[in-house]
Amino acid sequence: MSLKDLPAALRPREKLLTHGPAALADAELLALLLRTGMKGKGVLALADELLTRFHGYAGLLHRQADDFRQIKGLGPAKRAELAAVIEMARRALAQQLERGPVFDSPARVKEFVALRLGGQQREVFGVIYLDSQHRMLEWCELFHGTLTQTSVYPREVVRQAMALNAGAVILAHNHPSGLAEPSRADEHLTQALKGALAMVDVRVLDHLVVGAGCVVSLAERGLM
Structure with a gap:
């Protein structure tokens, strides 16, 4: 009918x-x-x-x-x-994150990365670059990998931060398996990027892992 x-x-x-x-x-x-x-x-x-x-x-x-x-x-x-x-929907969330500090809307940050990375069939690593007031400057998908792993180069993350004059970043990637539980490799990558970005005075505020219907924050887990 x-x-x-x-x-x-x-x-x-x-x-x-x-x-x-x-x-x-x-x-x-x-x-x-x-x-x-x-x-x-x-x-x-x-x-x-x-x-x-x-x-x-x-x-x-x-x-x-x-x-x-x-x-x-x-x-x-x-x-x-x-x-x-x-x-x-993605742009509406981005505009909200551009208007105020990300600390004012942590749920929206998770919704934004879920819309960007959820449903991807391969692993994607992205970065939300923030200004000194922690408002969003730009979302960048920097690396694309296989279903199980991706190669992330700290120098590229740092290069983009300097180009945007960023003051802080939020890291994000997806697990195509659907399980959002952070791995040891995720923790090691976070520490490596924190060290590299600290050399140019850029803070890493969080690292979000996107799974099926779930986003896990390493900062909330005390893994930063």
Whole structure:
């Protein structure tokens, strides 16, 4: 059944305009973005399949555009629209981190790195560079590795810090296995980068490890 076959009061667009977006179920809200389904599968069924496959909105927003290729009924236009919504969420969080010290919003920092690194199929190491007031200057993905390891070069992290005139950094990387538990290698890398950045008076405030639906802070674990 297509949306136009539903009674007017049950159509997602009409429900949203009458009662607000909170009145819509998850699949109805996503169906508004997708607009159309495919032969044999209405847009509500397509939206429900997406949410089931990626474990709800949290999982959906952590995916990359290429992850949607596997879903029948998602052509280039729909994939582009989904990728655009995900990027808007990332930029909204980035703008919030640019306006005030990261200490004022540690949860947003975790949400930001989760949106950047969650769902990646290989290991990615990134750095949030901060100014002297600990506001975000730039997010940089510096190194990409295999599913099990990545090579991180301290001189490149330091070079970028100097180019941006950063006062501090927050390190972040993902574990494609989905387990966010920091490893001994993560601890050793953190100490190596702390030492290298200290030579140019840049502080390492934290190192965040992104897993499946979870972000672990080494600072909160007392591992810094």
